[in-house]
Every structure is written in C-alpha cells, then in structure tokens.
Amino acid sequence: MTDTGTTAPAPVRIVGIGSAAGSDSLGWDAAERLLASGWAGRYPAGKLEISTCTTPAQLPAMLDGARLLLLIDALQDGSTPGSLHWLSANTLAAGSQASSHGLGVAEALGLIDALQGDAVEVVVLGISTGISDHGATGDTLLETAWPSLQTTLDEIIGQYLARDETASARYY
Template structure:
C-alpha cells in the first residue's frame, strides 16, 4: 500500500500538503493507496510512517528558495543534510520525528518527501499562486506513479 500524507496547518501556504491530498481525492486514486491529512502532528506522525510499502510525505517548508519551488528527496537524505535541520514550520516537525524514530531504532516504511517552498503564512488565507501551481504539478507527478506501478 502507498500512503500519501499531507502535512499542514491553516496558515496560508502551509496548507500545501492538504491541498495536494484534496486534489488527489477529487481525481480519485486506486484502492492500493491511502490518503492522510494531518494538522501539525508532531510525534503523532510516527505511526503513519510505519506499516506501508511506501510513504509519500507532502509538506510546505522554508528552504530559502522561490515560493512554489518543489524538491523531492528520500527521508534519509533529509537527515544527512545539515541545511535541512530547520525546514519545518511546525513545532515538532518532520525532521524531529524522523530523528526520534532513528534514535529509538523504530523501523519506518520507505519515505519519499515532496516539499515546496512556502511564500506566506497568513492565517486562513488561500495558497499563493506559485504554491497552488506547485500543488497541481505535484498531483500530476503522483498520478504518474499510479500509471507506472
């Protein structure tokens, strides 16, 4: 089973992960996939990173790039790159959760991260245009996974 986790909050572009999941729900996905939306989950993310053949985590981060810039990497890469240590806009973010799992020797599913550079964090405002376009682009990429697999 493929699990797609959209992380976020109601703060402007931080809704990116939620929007990607919403677009995938609208298009329909195969029964072999599970869609999950989490609001600043902290360590509650940990169980969602287990028990799947593959996990895709979708989140908005601040990586000092142009708004809407997408990167894709494996969770192991995220932990090895010192520049990624403060990416999250959440209290206990994705990196902290991955470090906790590593420290506790918790076995996780293979995790692929799809991260976008956020542009703004105004509460309850919609996604900025560049981040909305990035969400649509990412949904197309994810849909290709279903046709290739």
C-alpha cells in the first residue's frame, strides 16, 4: 500500500499494526485513514510509504531500505480513550509476555534492532483503547486521536527529513 509510489524504497515507513476487527484495528484504521485522506501528499514523492500489518513477524521483512519506522498500534493501558502515546521499546518489552502472534511487536522490534541497529530509527505510537475493548468504537477513538496523530507524525517526519536534507547537503 504505497501512497507516494515509486520503485525506490521509501526511507520513511508508517505501518499500522493490529487485527482487522475490534479496537485492535486502530493501527490499521489510522494507516488507512492517512492514505484515504491524502495526508501523505504533503511529503515529496518517494519519501513516505504507508502500509498495514497484522502479524508482527512480518514487520522486519517489510523494512528493506527504510530509515525511519513509525509504528501505530492500539494500546490497552487504562489512559484516556483515544489519547496518543509515544512508547519506548522497554515499555513494549514489559508488556509483551503474552502475544497471540508467533512473534510479538516487542520481539519484532528487538529483531529490527539486532539486525539494523542505528540504521533504522523506530518510533511506536499507541492509540489508547481505554481499559478494555468495550465502550467506545474504533471510529470514535480514531476521531479523538486524529488531530494529535497528524501533528505528531508531521513533527517526527519533518525532523527526520530536515536531518536527511542536512546530511545530503553535507555529503554533496
């Protein structure tokens, strides 16, 4: 699912991860909304790719040529439903004891770290579902998170592209 499609690998990847249904689909829904809204059009062609992923084990194989991974996932932590959280790898590792996937998100990120090291910068953004899966619908939660999600992504990608431009200018 490429938005600014070219054949060269895009350095910035946004991946919505989760299930296809229930509030665990928030990561998916966010990625699909980013695509459908044309939000990515503000960035130069070939810089950004948006996709979805159900199985964390697929994630490391999706990052060929990537330099910045922005992973969006649903977060069940009891915080305000629809609030956006910047998660560290340590937080994820602590909560990864019972993944229902062959390889959980924390392990997949551990694998990326082991293989790519500093070559890929990883940012995990969690959208809170509240305490449980019940209550607010995914649409409502995403609506709540949508403004801060766009702002946060813009901020992170903007900083990355500025750094990238500076590095390129220095190189040439």
